[in-house]
Amino acid sequence: MPFPVSAPWPSFSPLFGDVTQAFAPFLNQQVSVTYAGNPAIEREVVSDVASFGRQIGLLTDAVLVLAHGRDEEEIKALRKVAERVAKVKDRRKADAAVEARDALDALAKVDARALDRLLRTYPAPKPRDP
16 A cells, blocks of 8 residues: 655646655555546556656656756756656666576576577567657
């Protein structure tokens, strides 16, 4: 069960209305969100179109492109956040690669034939949308 995180005031997003999130940092990474709009539409958008993170990332990129050459404190702060997000993503990619390599090594030690079958049947990666 997620731990609710709340403030004494509602937080409003210009695209989604009232947003409430619950986080369970030590139990799982689930985020539950309540919407002022149509929850079915919001769930479908987040699951089939773009996650909140993807939406925020696109908006951040667009704002930074439009703000090119500007040096206001808010733009500096947004650049700093974008850099920190990029570092987290890079670290997680590296962690995932190490974990995958460790899992493959462990499978090789236990069942080399299973590893061979897995590698032969593993599909080639599909190009990702930008």
